[in-house]
Amino acid sequence: MRDICFIHSSSGKGADHWVIPAGICGIADILKKSNIKMVGINLALEKLLNHDFSFYDWLTKNRFEYFLIEIHWFVHLEQAFKNIDLIKKIYPSSKIIVGGLTASLFCKEIINSNNNIDFIIKGDSEEPLLDLLKKLDKGKDIYDVKNLIYKKDDKIIIYNSEYILENFKNISYGDITFMKNYKYLLYYPFPNASCKRSSYWLVNGRGCIYNCKTCDGAKEICNKYLGRSRLVKRSSEDVLEDIRNISKRFEVENINLTHDICSFGKDYYTKFLTEFSKINKVKLYNEFWQIPSTSFNNIIEEFDLGSRMHYAITAHSGNEKIRKEYGKKYTNNELIKVLEFCRKHNIEVTLFFSRNIIEETKETMLDTLKLIRKLKMMKIKTLKLVYDYIIIDPMSCIKERLSNGLMEFTKTDNDKLKFCYNDEIRKMVVNRNNRLNIIENKIVSEILEA
Secondary structure, X not given: OOOEEEEXXXXXXXXXXXXXXXXXXXXXXXXXXXXXXXXXXXXXXXXXHOOOOOHHHHHHHXXXXXEEEEOOOHXXXXXXXXXXXXXXXXXXXXXXXXEOHHHHHOHHHHHHHOOOOOEEEOOOOHHHHHHHHHHHHXXXXXXXXXXXEEEEOOEEEEOOXXXXXXXXXXXXXXXXXXXXXXXXXXXXXXXOOOOOOOEEEEXXXXXXXXXXXXXXXXXXXXXXXXXXXXXXXXXXXXXXXXXXXXXXXXXXXXEEEOOOHHHXXXXXXXXXXXXXXXXXXXXXXXEEOOOOOHHHHHHHHXXXXXXXXXXXXXXEOXXXXXXXXXXXXXXXXXXXXXXXXXXXXXXXXXXXXXXXXXXXXXXXXXXXXXXXXXXXXOXXXXXXXXXXXXXXXXXXXXXXXXXXXXXXXXXXXXXXXXXXXXXXXXXXXXXXXXXXXXHHHHHHHHHHHO
């Protein structure tokens, strides 16, 4: 079996999107167990490490028969197309396989937009990719490969049967050595980008139980477009085994979980945290989809895990109505109680606010400013406040109006595809009036002074 090259594109606007989807590590593991070697290159990271890096030069020195192009986050779409065209120019007979969330949600539009794409795998790709590679290598017909979309005689051929990962079985996500310059990649993971602490994003689930309006991984979208109707959890034993191996092999300081273990239920996180407490040194970064429950915090207290936890919480706004509109169902008082717990137990916490909320008014922004000032008065040394733009996923914004007539989303997929290309809309820099800008700047100043 011939080797395959995995490519993570940049956004085309600099090296600001170097994080690779954590799931690719599982794909590499599956291929490795079938004696297929995958070599990965992160073009955003390569540019960060060397401004003179040339993808063209690298390609001419590294030939592959198969190229796996990830279009997971929509900000990579335009640059991914350019990379695909370059690969076909240098290696016309190579096979281009595209996957990822954006590629799955806009599969028809994408394959119609670039004739150099040979295949798109829609949705889960663990079994379909391996099946496709084996059939291509043996010259067999690919008509029965699940989740596969391709063109034949200018017609789009859509798979006859669907594959949905329902069990992680023995897939390991604990190896990243297939990536070029993987050691540097460990030091550039969001949210600790360009910090000295090393981190590793580790898959512990797939799917979601919430319908946050800014997320293309929301439950309804996964169900409607990807066939995933439920959240699938990796066994705590397998996740912990990966953590042990990662901490020993790469000596990373932080393990960043892709899914909120608090949302997995009390039985799961009790078992997980009990065993995690026995693993030395490594710190756990958990992004809570809501806020941590009392029983979750009780476990942290019982095993004295405070200094080994990093809580990430997205409040969006200091206005509770706005926050609920964006899927976060807790009050300011409930949030403050959690932060008081973090202060007591020396828990590092990052609290995210959003500065481009579509429904924002002067009053709601003042609510955010008021809450931030209150949090500052609490003098929580382990608290980091972040006030930044939401990168709103295109599929989730079926019908949203932006202020001042900047743009209106429609239900047509082609318009959404244009949205993917539009860098101005990518950060949703809305032209507010001066009064709102003044308040926004005050919030930024308050955080910088924290």
